[in-house]
Amino acid sequence: MGRYLIPLVLFIVLVVFLAIGLGRDPHEVPSPLINKAAPGFQLPQLKDPSKKFSAQDMRGKVWLLNVWASWCVSCREEHPLLLEYSRTAAVPIYGLNYKDQREDAIAWLGELGDPYVLSASDVDGRVGIDYGVYGAPETYLIDRNGVIRFKQIGAVTPDVWENRILPLVKELNGNKFQGIN
Amino acid sequence: MRPSRLLLPLLLLCCIAPVVNAKEAQSSADDPVIEKRLMKLSQELRCLVCQNETLADSRADLAEDLRREIREQMKAGKSDQEIIAFLTQRYGDFVLYRPPVKPTTYLLWFGPFVLLLAGLAMLFRYVKQRRDSINDQPLTNEEHARVAELLRPGTGKETA
Numbered sequence: 001m002g003r004y005l006i007p008l009v010l011f012i013v014l015v016v017f018l019a020i021g022l023g024r025d026p027h028e029v030p031s032p033l034i035n036k037a038a039p040g041f042q043l044p045q046l047k048d049p050s051k052k053f054s055a056q057d058m059r060g061k062v063w064l065l066n067v068w069a070s071w072c073v074s075c076r077e078e079h080p081l082l083l084e085y086s087r088t089a090a091v092p093i094y095g096l097n098y099k100d101q102r103e104d105a106i107a108w109l110g111e112l113g114d115p116y117v118l119s120a121s122d123v124d125g126r127v128g129i130d131y132g133v134y135g136a137p138e139t140y141l142i143d144r145n146g147v148i149r150f151k152q153i154g155a156v157t158p159d160v161w162e163n164r165i166l167p168l169v170k171e172l173n174g175n176k177f178q179g180i181n
Numbered sequence: 182m183r184p185s186r187l188l189l190p191l192l193l194l195c196c197i198a199p200v201v202n203a204k205e206a207q208s209s210a211d212d213p214v215i216e217k218r219l220m221k222l223s224q225e226l227r228c229l230v231c232q233n234e235t236l237a238d239s240r241a242d243l244a245e246d247l248r249r250e251i252r253e254q255m256k257a258g259k260s261d262q263e264i265i266a267f268l269t270q271r272y273g274d275f276v277l278y279r280p281p282v283k284p285t286t287y288l289l290w291f292g293p294f295v296l297l298l299a300g301l302a303m304l305f306r307y308v309k310q311r312r313d314s315i316n317d318q319p320l321t322n323e324e325h326a327r328v329a330e331l332l333r334p335g336t337g338k339e340t341a
Binding site: 026027029030031032033099124125126128129130131132133134135 | 229230232242243246247250270271272273274
């Protein structure tokens with residue numbers, strides 16, 4: 001019996017590691033930007049390009065930046081949820097219209113509804129690169145000090161909204177005068 | 182279906198494949214030095230969309246954007262190190278095919294050597310044990326007596 005103990009233990013350890021590996025989504029690459037300052041940008045607004053929107057405008061607010069595009073299939077899937085959440089006004093949702101055609105984007109919002117306070121046009125995807133976007137939709141939760149506190153890669157799900165985003169929003173709004181960690 | 186029927190389409194596919202691939206490396210080359218540097222650097226970098234492809238090979242939109250970004254930074258005189266730092270700040274060490282040696286990657290870098298050492302130790306132990314077990318072991322007096330007893334002719338005790 002004793003001689004089988006070591007291989008057995010090694011085998012079980014291996015199985016545990018493989019099981020953990022199976023359960024993980026290899027597409028979810030941890031972002032190095034968590035707890036770092038959100039990259040600054042200034043972009044034309046989607047609906048009125050003569051007006052600009054910049055991340056600095058949002059200082060002092062807790063807000064969500066949702067990266068979307070009319071060509072993005074999962075964005076369509078996520079959209080009804082965002083609409084619902086925007087109605088609860090728990091946290092303002094701003095859009096980053098990523099590598100999209102302006103007309104397509106406006107038509108998309110017209111057809112499906114607009115959950116965003118406003119969307120900014122990142123036509124050539126440069127701001128996307130600064131934010132480490134590699135697969136829309138992506139959603140960033142940014143605090144009063146302009147620090148990224150949470151990033152969702154892929155569509156926001158009810159589970160993520162209830163259990164990750166909302167509690168964090170509540171916490172960040174509560175600690176009004178607390179600095180970064 | 183007989184295998185021979187599959188063969189022809191397969192062979193045809195093989196003929197097309199290099200042509201399809203040939204498109205990948207297209208570049209709006211105006212500066213061959215920079216293009217060469219770009220190719221070399223982007224072969225060390227992972228495309229985040231199709232994770233098993235390098236930034237050099239990938240046809241994903243993001244890879245094209247990143248190559249454009251790298252090209253522009255090279256033209257602006259940035260070193261490869263600076264460009265790699267730019268990318269890892271945004272996408273993490275995951276973009277590097279050759280991850281940096283740091284505490285979180287010690288297991289990755291040194292794990293195989295630890296396993297190798299452990300394997301060598303086990304092999305050494307096994308060989309030593311085996312050698313010990315086939316070494317000549319002189320018989321004890323009792324065993325000699327027992328052998329003599331067994332071999333004595335005419336006792337009729339052939340088995341113990």
